[in-house]
Amino acid sequence: MTLTDERSSSHEETAVNPKLERKAHRRESWRGFLHAVPAYVYLIIFFVLPLIIVYVFSFASRSRTGRPELEGWNVDSWTRLTDELVRTIVTRSLWMAILNTVLCLIIGYQFAYWIATRRSQKVRSFLLILVLIPFWSNFLVRTYAWRMLLDSDGYITQIGELTGLWGRMLFTIPAVFIGLLYGYLPFMVLPLYAAIERIDWSLVEAARDLYASGVKAFLRVTLPLSKPGIIAGSILVFIPSLGAYVTPDILGGAKTTLLGNFIVTQFGAARNWPFGSALSGAILIVMLLATIVYFRTGGRTV
Amino acid sequence: MKRLMILIAAVALIGAACGSDSDPTTTAGSGTDAPTTEAPPEGAQAMADACALGETDGDLNLYNWTEYIPTGSVAEDAEVTDLVKKFEDEFGVDVVLTEYDSNEVMLAQIDAGVGYDVIVPSDYMVSIMKDAGLLIELNQDVIPNMANLGAEFTDLPYDPGNLYSAPYQWGTTGIGYKYGEIDDSEGVSWGVIFDPDMAAANAGYISLLDDERETMGAALIYLGYSLNSTSEAEVDEAAALIKETKDLIAAFNSADYTDLLTAGETMVGQGWNGDFLFAYDEASTDDYDAYEDFGYAIPIEGAAAWVDTMAIPSTVEHPCTAQAFINFMLDAVNGAELTNYNYYASPNEAAEEFIWEEILEWDAIYPPDDVVERLEFFADLGDFNNYYADAYSAAKS
Numbered sequence: 001m002t003l004t005d006e007r008s009s010s011h012e013e014t015a016v017n018p019k020l021e022r023k024a025h026r027r028e029s030w031r032g033f034l035h036a037v038p039a040y041v042y043l044i045i046f047f048v049l050p051l052i053i054v055y056v057f058s059f060a061s062r063s064r065t066g067r068p069e070l071e072g073w074n075v076d077s078w079t080r081l082t083d084e085l086v087r088t089i090v091t092r093s094l095w096m097a098i099l100n101t102v103l104c105l106i107i108g109y110q111f112a113y114w115i116a117t118r119r120s121q122k123v124r125s126f127l128l129i130l131v132l133i134p135f136w137s138n139f140l141v142r143t144y145a146w147r148m149l150l151d152s153d154g155y156i157t158q159i160g161e162l163t164g165l166w167g168r169m170l171f172t173i174p175a176v177f178i179g180l181l182y183g184y185l186p187f188m189v190l191p192l193y194a195a196i197e198r199i200d201w202s203l204v205e206a207a208r209d210l211y212a213s214g215v216k217a218f219l220r221v222t223l224p225l226s227k228p229g230i231i232a233g234s235i236l237v238f239i240p241s242l243g244a245y246v247t248p249d250i251l252g253g254a255k256t257t258l259l260g261n262f263i264v265t266q267f268g269a270a271r272n273w274p275f276g277s278a279l280s281g282a283i284l285i286v287m288l289l290a291t292i293v294y295f296r297t298g299g300r301t302v
Numbered sequence: 303m304k305r306l307m308i309l310i311a312a313v314a315l316i317g318a319a320c321g322s323d324s325d326p327t328t329t330a331g332s333g334t335d336a337p338t339t340e341a342p343p344e345g346a347q348a349m350a351d352a353c354a355l356g357e358t359d360g361d362l363n364l365y366n367w368t369e370y371i372p373t374g375s376v377a378e379d380a381e382v383t384d385l386v387k388k389f390e391d392e393f394g395v396d397v398v399l400t401e402y403d404s405n406e407v408m409l410a411q412i413d414a415g416v417g418y419d420v421i422v423p424s425d426y427m428v429s430i431m432k433d434a435g436l437l438i439e440l441n442q443d444v445i446p447n448m449a450n451l452g453a454e455f456t457d458l459p460y461d462p463g464n465l466y467s468a469p470y471q472w473g474t475t476g477i478g479y480k481y482g483e484i485d486d487s488e489g490v491s492w493g494v495i496f497d498p499d500m501a502a503a504n505a506g507y508i509s510l511l512d513d514e515r516e517t518m519g520a521a522l523i524y525l526g527y528s529l530n531s532t533s534e535a536e537v538d539e540a541a542a543l544i545k546e547t548k549d550l551i552a553a554f555n556s557a558d559y560t561d562l563l564t565a566g567e568t569m570v571g572q573g574w575n576g577d578f579l580f581a582y583d584e585a586s587t588d589d590y591d592a593y594e595d596f597g598y599a600i601p602i603e604g605a606a607a608w609v610d611t612m613a614i615p616s617t618v619e620h621p622c623t624a625q626a627f628i629n630f631m632l633d634a635v636n637g638a639e640l641t642n643y644n645y646y647a648s649p650n651e652a653a654e655e656f657i658w659e660e661i662l663e664w665d666a667i668y669p670p671d672d673v674v675e676r677l678e679f680f681a682d683l684g685d686f687n688n689y690y691a692d693a694y695s696a697a698k699s
Contacts, residue, residue: 064684065434067413085692088699151567170567171506171552253553254512257699269406269514270691 051284058277066271077278086262086279093259097241100180101188104237105230107181108188112229115189116196128193131186143179143250150175150251171253179247184240188233195229196222235291242283259283347438350614350621355444355629360620361396362389362627365408365418367610368401369580370471372643380583382643389630395623403557404513412436412615419624425460425609426515428467429682437466437613444625447632450652458609459681467611468628469649471576471640474669474677475516475606478560478578478598483507483569490599492524494570496543501550501570509562509571510547512554514694515680516606517544520572523604523678530681534689541693554698564592575600575666576646583645598666600673607677609649641667 061072080086115127134142149156150170160166169175199222207217245260254261259279266276353359364386369376373386386397400418402408405427412421413436423431431437442448448456448468455469477490483504484494493500495508511517519529521540531537552568553559560581562568571578578598585592612628614621630636638656641648647667648654654662661667669677683690 063434065409065413065430065436067434085696085699092699151565153566168506253509253551253555255548255551255554255698257695262695262699265691265695268410269404270688270695271406271410272688272691 054277055281057273058275058281060274060277062272062274066273068273077272077274078282080275081278081282089257089259089262092256093242096176096180096258097238097244100177100184100241101234101238103177103181104185104188105234108185108192108233109226109230111185112189112192113196116193116199124197128190131189134182134186139183140246140250143183143246146175146179146182147250150178170251171255173252176248176252179251180241180244183244183247184237187236187240191232191236192226192229195226195232199225231294235294239287242287346614346616346618346621350438350441350618350625353441353444353622353625355446356393356626357444357622358393358395358620358626359622361398362620362623363417363419364397364399364627365411365421366399366401367422368403370401370422370610370644371399372639373399377643380643383636383639385631385636385639388636389627392630393623393626409436412617415617417617417619418615419618419620420612420627421615422470422610423467423613424680425458425611426680426682428611428613429460431613431615432461432466433682436616438616438618438621439465440468440614440628441625444622445629445632447629447634450632450634450637450650452649452651455609455649459679460609461611467613468632470610470612470631471644471646472607472609472649473575473646473667474600475511475520475572475574475608476598476600477570478563478573478596479570480563480596481594486597486599489602492520492601492603495551495572496521496524496547498546498550501547504569505550506552507567507569508551509553509555509559509568509573510544510551511556511559511572513556514690516556517554517572518690518694518697519606519680521547523601523606526603529606529678530683532683532686537689537693541697544694544697548698563596576644579645579664579666600666600669600676602676604676604678607674607679609679610646 056070057068058077059073059075060068060070061074063069115124115131118124118127147170148154150168151157152168152170154170157166157168157170160169166174169178203225204217204221207221208214212220243260243263245258245264248254248256248258249261257265263276263279266272266279270276349359364371371385372380372382373384377384386399389395390397402411405424408421408423409427409431412418412431413434428437445468448464451464451469455472456464458464458469461467477492477494479486479490479494484490484500491497491500494504495501495510501508510520515529518537518540521543522529522531522536525536525539525543527533527536527540531540553562555562556573559568559571559573560577563571563578564581564585575598578596582592582596585596612631614624614628618624631640632650634650634652635656637648637650637653641653641657641661645661645667648657665673
């Protein structure tokens with residue numbers, strides 16, 4: 001009796017009052033908007049405005065002392081982006097960022113998989129906290145700590161010399177990669193963990209029941225299901241790797257100019273804000289486009 | 303979308319308004335009623351001119367190089383007077399000390415309008431800032447201690463007559479090294495860094511400064527050119543040399559290269575004389591004398607010399623306190639304490655009486671006349687500075 005009553009009344013409402021419902025909907029979305037206002041205001045003041053300023057400055061000219069002047073608008077800074085110097089630096093930075101992302105993915109995937117497949121929730125939480133602990137101290141301090149590990153008296157050098165496999169690694173390319181891998185691995189592990197943990201393992205079981213080998217079940221079921229984590233992790237690692245400048249400076253001896261260092265120089269010693277702005281602006285556009293394409297193609301196949 | 307366009311338009315308007323705000327200083331020169339080139343704002347100059355001897359007009363915002371003035375525990379360890387505290391006590395004002403590690407970084411701050419009272423630019427930076435109208439003229443009446451300066455420091459090319467700047471300390475950019483690692487029997491050559499054969503022995507244990515003028519300057523001197531060369535071919539050659547040297551060096555480093563040397567991570571390094579000596583002092587303990595292991599040399603091909611000065615930026619807020627401070631630092635006793643602390647030579651002749659004997663006799667700090675002849679000052683190269691910046695970036699890429 002009550003059941004039929006309810007059903008009929010709800011039926012009546014949707015049928016009779018579409019206007020009321022739309023109104024409620026609108027009120028709901030208006031309330032949602034109000035909740036988002038602080039975030040909008042914050043992002044507009046601290047993200048959109050500075051970004052626009054960067055693009056405005058990229059068309060500015062410079063005084064003799066290098067002060068950017070908002071007059072004499074020109075596109076010189078943008079045309080300079082095609083210089084051979086810029087292309088060399090961009091190529092090298094891209095190469096390093098891609099390699100670091102791949103390294104993080106290979107090591108991070110196994111680690112995240114291992115954490116996510118622990119039975120006990122407590123063990124998983126504990127392992128995740130271990131991943132987060134390095135963030136409790138400053139990145140710069142941790143990079144200097146690596147310098148001590150890698151220098152002549154450091155443990156890593158001593159192990160290498162004992163086994164005869166390597167010598168002092170400080171100020172070499174491997175040292176830079178050790179620093180980058182160390183710095184960005186957590187950014188890969190966390191989203192991968194989130195994705196792998198959510199996987200419905202009965203699907204893997206089903207694959208095995210249908211005579212898929214362990215490798216095949218992983219490649220056809222687990223890997224595609226963890227794709228969102230791979231995409232998010234890769235983006236989180238790739239973008240900061242591309243702009244990294246502390247690590248190559250401290251562990252690599254500042255011997256190779258990367259994009260990050262190059263941009264910093266423009267705002268410091270070289271005092272060329274317009275060129276620095278054009279560089280940052282161009283990278284942002286490229287990254288944005290790449291991310292959109294990546295998400296689009298990634299999103300369709302999942 | 304429409305809202306976004308309105309936002310962009312609004313921002314553009316704000317930008318334009320800011321642009322016109324800064325116009326008075328930048329375009330006054332091109333205006334018809336102001337024929338002089340970029341002049342600093344009238345107010346600061348007039349205020350500075352009206353100061354009386356020893357007068358203060360507020361706290362001092364001092365913008366100095368890292369660890370360049372004795373203060374706090376560092377001064378205590380070095381057993382010298384805390385000059386910041388002494389000034390505070392004597393004049394009853396507070397000193398806010400901010401530090402930088404590059405002339406260009408300091409210039410960017412002043413250019414952006416940050417209100418420091420006293421800055422410590424190097425020689426070539428004085429001419430850049432002076433020409434850009436970023437310095438005010440010193441009121442010589444309230445800085446009588448200018449008379450303490452040695453004759454050779456009163457008429458230097460970057461600021462003849464010390465109208466805008468008062469010399470603070472001077473020094474050289476040479477080579478610090480571990481004894482026994484390089485051949486120094488007939489003097490030290492820049493070849494220990496730039497000649498592949500000579501440098502091979504220390505491959506991977508050499509450091510160069512990370513500074514477009516200093517690093518390029520050393521390469522230019524090694525090649526037999528002036529460190530102020532404005533020849534594109536010569537600068538390109540120096541950049542190519544640095545690029546080739548990259549395989550032999552450990553790091554480009556201007557921040558802690560002296561620690562790398564005393565820690566054994568480098569054997570040879572380009573750097574500033576006082577920095578090396580300061581580090582050797584710090585590395586020494588009661589049982590260990592680092593001076594037995596490490597030395598400093600001005601290379602036989604020549605080297606860069608520089609004078610750091612005290613100047614008052616056009617953004618000054620307390621010009622009277624600023625000038626009182628400059629006069630205070632030029633005092634004979636205070637000038638001596640400065641040298642006793644940072645191991646750079648003093649331009650203050652009257653101070654020599656109070657400088658420790660061992661410092662005055664130290665060739666690395668007060669080089670003998672025949673060495674002084676090999677030194678060259680950096681000059682402001684105007685627009686050619688950009689060529690150095692690009693060549694240096696290219697060398698490192």
